[in-house]
Amino acid sequence: MPDQHHPRRFGLPTATALVMGNIIGGGIFLLPASVAPFGTLSLLAFVVLTVGAIALALVFGRLTERDPRTGGPYVHARAAFGDFAGFLSAWSYWTMTWVSNAALAVAAVGYVHVLMPGHDSEGINLTVALLALWLPALANLAGTRWVGAVQIVSTVLKFVPLFFVAVVGLFFFDPGNLGAFNETGSGALGGLSAAAAILLYSYVGVESASMSAGEVRDPERNVGRASVLGTIGAAVVYLLGTVSVFGTVAHDDLVNSTAPFSDAVNAMFGGAWGGTLIAVAAVVSIVGALNGWILMSAQAPYAAARDGLFPAAFGVRRRGVPTFGVFVGVVLASLLIVVNYTSGSGGLFEILVLITTFSATVPYLLAAGAQLYFLLSGRRDQVRKGRFGWDVALALTGFGFSFWLVAGAGYAAVYQGVLFLFAGVLVYVWMAARRRREADTAPEPHPEPTRTPADSLT
Numbered sequence: 001m002p003d004q005h006h007p008r009r010f011g012l013p014t015a016t017a018l019v020m021g022n023i024i025g026g027g028i029f030l031l032p033a034s035v036a037p038f039g040t041l042s043l044l045a046f047v048v049l050t051v052g053a054i055a056l057a058l059v060f061g062r063l064t065e066r067d068p069r070t071g072g073p074y075v076h077a078r079a080a081f082g083d084f085a086g087f088l089s090a091w092s093y094w095t096m097t098w099v100s101n102a103a104l105a106v107a108a109v110g111y112v113h114v115l116m117p118g119h120d121s122e123g124i125n126l127t128v129a130l131l132a133l134w135l136p137a138l139a140n141l142a143g144t145r146w147v148g149a150v151q152i153v154s155t156v157l158k159f160v161p162l163f164f165v166a167v168v169g170l171f172f173f174d175p176g177n178l179g180a181f182n183e184t185g186s187g188a189l190g191g192l193s194a195a196a197a198i199l200l201y202s203y204v205g206v207e208s209a210s211m212s213a214g215e216v217r218d219p220e221r222n223v224g225r226a227s228v229l230g231t232i233g234a235a236v237v238y239l240l241g242t243v244s245v246f247g248t249v250a251h252d253d254l255v256n257s258t259a260p261f262s263d264a265v266n267a268m269f270g271g272a273w274g275g276t277l278i279a280v281a282a283v284v285s286i287v288g289a290l291n292g293w294i295l296m297s298a299q300a301p302y303a304a305a306r307d308g309l310f311p312a313a314f315g316v317r318r319r320g321v322p323t324f325g326v327f328v329g330v331v332l333a334s335l336l337i338v339v340n341y342t343s344g345s346g347g348l349f350e351i352l353v354l355i356t357t358f359s360a361t362v363p364y365l366l367a368a369g370a371q372l373y374f375l376l377s378g379r380r381d382q383v384r385k386g387r388f389g390w391d392v393a394l395a396l397t398g399f400g401f402s403f404w405l406v407a408g409a410g411y412a413a414v415y416q417g418v419l420f421l422f423a424g425v426l427v428y429v430w431m432a433a434r435r436r437r438e439a440d441t442a443p444e445p446h447p448e449p450t451r452t453p454a455d456s457l458t
Helices: 012-023 031-038 041-066 073-081 083-115 122-142 144-171 188-203 219-248 251-255 260-269 274-306 323-342 346-359 361-376 388-409 411-441 453-457
Strands: none
Touching (some): 012 274, 041 188, 083 346, 188 219, 188 388, 219 251, 346 361
């Protein structure tokens, strides 16, 4: 049953902005340069991945029709496979979010230096990163109304300049700037897979509306719509932006570019003001993404805590937000940022970021598997009546996309991620043992007195 103890704050526009804002973080501003070495084949990889991401978005929509509670992938994994699978989903998602938030905040520092050059020091970098993290955290602690407002404003502010470059760039498009279709030197399939491995994590965040289903109005309808609309909106920005940059910046220059959108603006209009424009858009984009991801970092623990699988404090809400989960996630991300800048432990930071690339895939795989389980175990009427074949195809496509995410993460990410995933087993054991002790010590309910036929006559 959906949560009823607070009013739902997110309508369809806000839920769509949450999905789109979480998908489009700061990485888009380097994306064209990242895929340029693969040639225009990378655009085809984008299309293939978009199909997989939309299928996964539809799967989350179908699952939310069955169970529209906050927690998304966790809720569905637990319903299908039990407490342990649900815990692994929540643990993986929680790990991914707070580590990713630290990485996003660190990424904001470079763009701030473009706007305010000449102030590069570890102390200033640390301060900027912590501000980038805590400002959206304060919006979260203020309640879902503020989260929604910040998300809509930040999504519009970052979408407009990106879409401007994407559309206007088409009028400056020069086919001579394009490289070869396949620059990898290998076959088309190998080049497609190589490009896809870089692009796979561009769509992490597709589950955002499902994760916050308890805050969405009419979640049975709006979660699926928001997931698909947000994913398509992000795909349009990705594809049009990459095409425009490919066509306005010479291929050899683009391969070595550290600011491809800025180079594209400068190529279109001359001067060097493009860097400032894109830096502003990047800072807004990252802060908006942090606003959404900070909320996400509290949602899975919140749902798990209500089922006794996370400490009870994570299950307390104020103003519609699991404030304890928000606070803990931000504190952990802050500690990681401090470690990154003060102890010289860049290796630790890189390892944890690798862990997130794998951790993001675990909830996706379990959710897609849950949908297949519901469909194939005779419970398909609980998911979507009359569309069995289509729903199976969507679930299989979503599972395949998630499995591709695992493969694209690389050996190091999978190895480190599995170790951290299994470390969570200790937390599950502790919580499960605690629940068992509480159940054993709880007073037994008094049995109802036995009534005889004679009693009913008195």
